[in-house]
Amino acid sequence: MPSKSDLLQGTLDLLILKIAGLGPIHGYAIAQRIRQVSRDALHVQQGSLYPALYRLEERGYLQSQWRETEQGRMAKFYTVTKKGARQLAAECAEWERVSGGIALILQEAGQ
Numbered sequence: 001m002p003s004k005s006d007l008l009q010g011t012l013d014l015l016i017l018k019i020a021g022l023g024p025i026h027g028y029a030i031a032q033r034i035r036q037v038s039r040d041a042l043h044v045q046q047g048s049l050y051p052a053l054y055r056l057e058e059r060g061y062l063q064s065q066w067r068e069t070e071q072g073r074m075a076k077f078y079t080v081t082k083k084g085a086r087q088l089a090a091e092c093a094e095w096e097r098v099s100g101g102i103a104l105i106l107q108e109a110g111q
Contacts, residue, residue, distance in 0.1 A: 017088040026075035
């Protein structure tokens with residue numbers, strides 16, 4: 001059985017923007033949602049997640065606001081900005097292009 005997958009370099013930003021684009025969400029919940037939607041195939045470590053959130057916020061792709069969680073603790077909730085939505089669309093298009101190319105290579109190599 002394969003081991004837990006590490007995220008391919010460059011895909012974490014795409015996944016964070018996609019999840020945060022669904023509505024305000026805090027960092028831990030982003031990691032949990034990625035794990036859940038990927039059916040436990042993708043695990044985002046805190047050491048990767050929080051620097052990525054900081055980087056995306058610095059670039060203007062995310063904005064954050066301190067709010068109370070369901071458990072009564074304060075956490076930063078992230079939402080995608082208009083600039084972030086444009087970046088997400090561009091990254092999705094690039095992902096489709098690259099993954100399509102990889103699929104073609106895998107099909108050709110399988111013959």
